[in-house]
Amino acid sequence: MPAVLHSSVARNAGLTYPQDMDMKRAQRLSIAPMMDCTDRHFRTLVRLISRHALLYTEMVTANALVRGRDPERFIAYAPVEHPVALQLGGSDPALMAEAAAKGAAAGYDEINLNIGCPSDRVSAGRFGACLMSEPRLVADMVRTINDRLGGKIPVTVKTRIGIDHQDSVAFLDDFVGTVSAAGCDTFIIHARKAWLSGLSPKENREIPPLVYERAYKLKRDFPQFTVAINGGIKTVAEAAQHLTHVDGVMIGRAAYEAPYAVLATADGALFDDPHAVPSEIEVAQRYLDYAEAEVAKGTRLHAVTRHATGLFTGRPGARTWRRTLANVCRAPDAATALKDLRTLVTGNINDLSLSLREDLAA
Numbered sequence: 001m002p003a004v005l006h007s008s009v010a011r012n013a014g015l016t017y018p019q020d021m022d023m024k025r026a027q028r029l030s031i032a033p034m035m036d037c038t039d040r041h042f043r044t045l046v047r048l049i050s051r052h053a054l055l056y057t058e059m060v061t062a063n064a065l066v067r068g069r070d071p072e073r074f075i076a077y078a079p080v081e082h083p084v085a086l087q088l089g090g091s092d093p094a095l096m097a098e099a100a101a102k103g104a105a106a107g108y109d110e111i112n113l114n115i116g117c118p119s120d121r122v123s124a125g126r127f128g129a130c131l132m133s134e135p136r137l138v139a140d141m142v143r144t145i146n147d148r149l150g151g152k153i154p155v156t157v158k159t160r161i162g163i164d165h166q167d168s169v170a171f172l173d174d175f176v177g178t179v180s181a182a183g184c185d186t187f188i189i190h191a192r193k194a195w196l197s198g199l200s201p202k203e204n205r206e207i208p209p210l211v212y213e214r215a216y217k218l219k220r221d222f223p224q225f226t227v228a229i230n231g232g233i234k235t236v237a238e239a240a241q242h243l244t245h246v247d248g249v250m251i252g253r254a255a256y257e258a259p260y261a262v263l264a265t266a267d268g269a270l271f272d273d274p275h276a277v278p279s280e281i282e283v284a285q286r287y288l289d290y291a292e293a294e295v296a297k298g299t300r301l302h303a304v305t306r307h308a309t310g311l312f313t314g315r316p317g318a319r320t321w322r323r324t325l326a327n328v329c330r331a332p333d334a335a336t337a338l339k340d341l342r343t344l345v346t347g348n349i350n351d352l353s354l355s356l357r358e359d360l361a362a
């Protein structure tokens, strides 16, 4: 069963997504899957800022979902998170289909296959970016999952523009052509290639150059497919520019580091939904309500609050907020820590001059 979000939090935020969700439209802006970052708590924080951005889980291995001791830990999400996609890692079509079926039964809106992660551990398990050189196997996974799910929710692929020396236009076009024939029409392209040996995953997100034109060309070559672009995109204005070439934009690190600064204008600018976006302070208050409800269910407070470090990035008070969050673990108990955070949000952080003075003095 999905985790249930504290109902008053959901109500206050006006956070129900329409039933007839249009996943193609949702692709216009998505938040990238990021291990250790995009868990259900961070996704809930993002949802307090944007009603529309499509949220991706961290990658979950099919093995952990099907054979692991605690699959619930990986699959739990709150209804408020819709539209939300489950990212799977694996290479055994039957096991992937089993895992995808669990995701579909839990109510995820999309199953996404990770064909882009270059870590050694992932390659040793024969999944991630190394599978770019095995398009038939990827197609087999897509087909088996589609058969198992009866086509009820989309199966999408997140990949790179190439691996190692296999980075020609023909290589990516062949990959996409083969995989799409199995029933995948949405490709999220991290617009740089990956070196499978020699670079760490972090270096593989920074060193190979970004070639946005390659993702644009993919869309031109396959206009019938939904193509989303990813890599180094930092603002809604940049996203809007990319959307003149492709169907969707995926933002990762920038959204994690400064969720409000990056995403506050997204619904109006990218989804034509000019609703009043809550202020950072309102978002913080609602997120603390959520944190309190989670703590009552047994979640460690820090597991929730650690994702809010960047909430005030770029505005006075950011440093005070970060420092108070860093102290959460040192507080005698969660109730005291929450009280400190609430006092800050309703008191000091509102007092811009005080926060600014503190920031400048620090």
Ligand SMILES: Cc1cc2nc3c(=O)[nH]c(=O)nc-3n(C[C@H](O)[C@H](O)[C@H](O)COP(=O)(O)O)c2cc1C
Binding pocket: 032, 033, 034, 035, 036, 037, 058, 059, 087, 114, 115, 116, 117, 158, 190, 205, 230, 231, 232, 233, 250, 251, 252, 253, 254
């Ligand atoms: C900490 C971290 C963890 C990541 N974990 C995943 C993952 O689980 N699955 C995946 O497909 N990509 C993962 N990525 C890659 C991101 O999804 C994204 O492709 C990459 O960060 C480039 O986008 P950006 O420049 O907007 O951050 C991760 C990236 C980071 C920084």
